[in-house]
Amino acid sequence: MEKSEKNNLLIFGKHAIREALSRGTGKISKIFVLNSLAPIKYDDLNKECEAHNIPISSVPIQKLDRLSNQGNHQGFIAEISPIDYTNFFEWIEQTMVGSSTAVLLLDSIEDPHNLGAIIRSATAAGISAIIIPTQQQVPVNATVFKVSAGTAGIIPVIRVHNTEQGLKDLKLAGFTLIGLEGNAPNSLWTAEWTGPLAFVVGSEGGGISKKVAKLLDSSVSIPMEHAVESLNASVSAALISYEWKRRQA
Secondary structure (H helix, E strand, O other), X not given: OEEOOOOXXXXXXXXXXXXXXXXXXXXXXXXXXXXXXXXHHHHHHHXXXXXXOOOEEEEOHHHHHHHHOOOOOOOEEEEEOOOOOEOHHHHHHHOOOOOOOEEEEEOOOOOHHHHHXXXXXXXXXXOOEEEEEOOOOOOOOHHHHHHOOOOEOOEOEEEEOOHHXXXXXXXXXXXXXXEEOXXXXXXXXXXXXXXXXXXXXXXXXXXXXXXXXXXXXXXXXXXXXXXXXXXXXXXXXXXXXXXXXXXXX
């Protein structure tokens, strides 16, 4: 096991990765596979990753060489998170979900600084958990952990296959789904909601996707002055987290 240039722990080689998976999948953030390899050569690994919501990226050899510092990666590198990820269904079974339960579901946050800031403010506000998809989403890496000021891991970080599936699972668990959208007619300050709640925060550039918006129960907007178009994703997440906290009081 080695460290990358961003201080993320890395595992090199297919057999070493399989061994790590057999000991537990909670800390595997992502797996990089050489793009010239035929998928049949790692079909067993791919199936195990799909079962545990671990993304696999097919990348050129230059990226693998850079990550391994020209080491013997054998076409496979796994990145290890500084925290343990939580399984959604295990969390539901272990949590007393009620009217005071609120989670943040992040829809394709790709900037690690934003994710770290979101984790820090959500933890401080008392949000119950943060849910992230495995697709088009930065994992909890060393940068995220550093920006979170060590708060990453205090509350569960749950991984789901994609945002849509995460929303469907939350709905089945009794959560009301509320999105933050700039053009929503209901203001964050006046909208009515009852828990348990799942607040959905969209990506830095595109916000909440149309596919995700169709699954929401309602949307709220943050009042803006002086023709300011939008706020940073982490600022928006902090505002809705603390509005929820204010209402709890």
